[in-house]
Amino acid sequence: MNISIKSILKAHDLRLTEPREHILQLFLDKAYALSQPYIESSVNAAIDRVTVYRTLKTFVEKGIIHKVPDDTETAHYALCSPACEGGHGHHHHDHVHFKCVSCNLTQCIDNVHIPKITLPTGYQFLEANLLVQGVCDKCHSA
Ligand SMILES: [Zn+2]
Ligand SMILES: [Zn+2]
Ligand SMILES: [Zn+2]
Known part of the structure; x- marks a missing residue:
């Protein structure tokens, strides 16, 4: 049993269940955002789609993962970092x-922030997403 999975779930008041452990392990294994279809195929028949969906929803609500913008219709999620809690x-x-655009992977750039957006009077700000496309350091040096 991976100790950090246990401690992450405990820190967010979540009971350890097999689907939670399984899905969290996927995120810990990868340094980039995971798509919902990737997660579903990785857990294969072990966890049904509804449970995958519910587990991701719970992780988002608890601040363990967050939704990542994408230029496709597919939902992507990435592990939250301590930077999420700051401020x-x-x-x-x-x-x-x-x-x-080369490896097709999306990652969080935790130390680069979206500039402050000023909206016209009467508009209420909720959130801003910024997806920058280019060639990552690994592909660039390859
Ligand atoms: Zn977060
Ligand atoms: Zn790349
Ligand atoms: Zn992110």
């Missing part, structure tokens, strides 16, 4: 996401 005492995702 004004609430969990936030104002960092830039980077999608590599």
